[in-house]
Amino acid sequence: MYVADSRATPASAVTPEPQAAAQGIRPGRRAALAPTVLALGTVSLITDVSSEMVTAVLPLYLVAGLGLTPLGFGLLDGLYNGVSALVRLTGGHLGDRFGRHKALAGLGYGLSALCKPLLLLAHTLPAIGAVLALDRTGKGLRTAPRDALISLAAAPEERGRAFGVHRAMDTAGALIGPILAFLILRGAADGYDAVFTVSACVAALGVLVLVLFVPGRRTVPAAGAAPVSLRAAFGLLGRPDLRRIGLCALLLGLCTVSDGFVFLLLQDSAGIADRWFALLPLGTAAAFFLLALPLGRLADRIGRRAVFLGGHLALLAAYGILLTGGSHPALPYAVLLLHGGFYAATDGVLMAAAAGAVPEEHRGGGLALVQTGQALARLAASVGFGAAWTLWGPRPALCVAAVLLAGAIAVCVRLRPGGDPDAPERDTPERETPASGTPASGTAVA
Numbered sequence: 001m002y003v004a005d006s007r008a009t010p011a012s013a014v015t016p017e018p019q020a021a022a023q024g025i026r027p028g029r030r031a032a033l034a035p036t037v038l039a040l041g042t043v044s045l046i047t048d049v050s051s052e053m054v055t056a057v058l059p060l061y062l063v064a065g066l067g068l069t070p071l072g073f074g075l076l077d078g079l080y081n082g083v084s085a086l087v088r089l090t091g092g093h094l095g096d097r098f099g100r101h102k103a104l105a106g107l108g109y110g111l112s113a114l115c116k117p118l119l120l121l122a123h124t125l126p127a128i129g130a131v132l133a134l135d136r137t138g139k140g141l142r143t144a145p146r147d148a149l150i151s152l153a154a155a156p157e158e159r160g161r162a163f164g165v166h167r168a169m170d171t172a173g174a175l176i177g178p179i180l181a182f183l184i185l186r187g188a189a190d191g192y193d194a195v196f197t198v199s200a201c202v203a204a205l206g207v208l209v210l211v212l213f214v215p216g217r218r219t220v221p222a223a224g225a226a227p228v229s230l231r232a233a234f235g236l237l238g239r240p241d242l243r244r245i246g247l248c249a250l251l252l253g254l255c256t257v258s259d260g261f262v263f264l265l266l267q268d269s270a271g272i273a274d275r276w277f278a279l280l281p282l283g284t285a286a287a288f289f290l291l292a293l294p295l296g297r298l299a300d301r302i303g304r305r306a307v308f309l310g311g312h313l314a315l316l317a318a319y320g321i322l323l324t325g326g327s328h329p330a331l332p333y334a335v336l337l338l339h340g341g342f343y344a345a346t347d348g349v350l351m352a353a354a355a356g357a358v359p360e361e362h363r364g365g366g367l368a369l370v371q372t373g374q375a376l377a378r379l380a381a382s383v384g385f386g387a388a389w390t391l392w393g394p395r396p397a398l399c400v401a402a403v404l405l406a407g408a409i410a411v412c413v414r415l416r417p418g419g420d421p422d423a424p425e426r427d428t429p430e431r432e433t434p435a436s437g438t439p440a441s442g443t444a445v446a
Helices: 017-023 037-066 070-098 099-116 123-153 158-189 191-213 229-238 238-252 260-269 274-302 304-325 331-355 362-394 392-413
Strands: none
Touching: 037 099, 037 123, 037 158, 037 191, 070 099, 070 123, 070 229, 070 274, 070 362, 099 123, 099 191, 123 158, 123 362, 158 191, 158 274, 158 331, 229 238, 229 274, 229 362, 238 331, 238 362, 238 392, 260 274, 260 304, 260 331, 260 392, 274 304, 274 331, 304 331, 304 392, 331 362, 362 392
């Protein structure tokens, strides 16, 4: 693996002709991605293999293996998702404050890796809850600093492509993890312990790749920039572009039905047998994997706002297909394709758009603000949809969610950030100063 330290400005999307000729590159050819992006994508791929191995077997392990009640599992599931959202602000702020995004990301990955072997020792609800809370704390700490590293390594006009590559590699891990867990459960005598042990080893490998191959850079604030503080981080919401991006993510998140409910609705609508239910998330992940890079590139060309709203239109179309019902054999494939396309058009694209509205010295905190608002909105939407399902039934609840989503999309169409939001970004590239001990440009590390 080859790690370069970008002391100068990032490469542009297309290598200039004189420079291209000097480097032996054909004019007009797209420049290679920054090694930092590829290294972080590798870390996320490995870590997601580890995480999804546990996620795939955890419900069955808790309910069938430990005899946990559905209420207990519901409480753990809420804890599992809520803690991560609340910790993201801390990770983003600390990364900005000390200029050490890699260190915060490494701490987060390390905490999550530590939790995997602890699952072998936890056999009660409080103990399991504590381990899962620690795991989600690690995820919350690493997410914003990791995305800040990606945005700082990529040229502004290439951010959609960079996040698309990272999310595609991350999703590849989400595809491999459940399959590996399935194979281990079939072949090992003590299946759950074997899954947790292999998961711990894989997670440790991800941390090792981060330490060895992701350059450690210290972000230096621009001259005259405001000091990094929590007050300054929340003050970013005073910037019109970021405020409107965050508001769009919040409104649309409040109208987004969680994945579990989508899969349950699809199973009910298409009459899918229980034995095939576990494969439904793989369908969404496969579509996400295939579409993340193409849609990231499209966002760079036509504008991130258009692709982001288009992803929610795809989700609205999936809701419509589920509401129409029917027994057509193509129904599950269409829903899963649209569902994966929704994530491919929104997850990394939202971060690429938000990065252009946040100054370099507040990059982690600004991205964390948007991520936290969206995550909390989706958590509230999940609780609300579950209550509506209980009161009215699945189809009326989904109908209300579809109407609300259509209304939110219409509102967001009018919430146009300042400037030319539909044009690809051409802002000034950020400056980064290498930390001591970072390999010089063009140094072969391994």
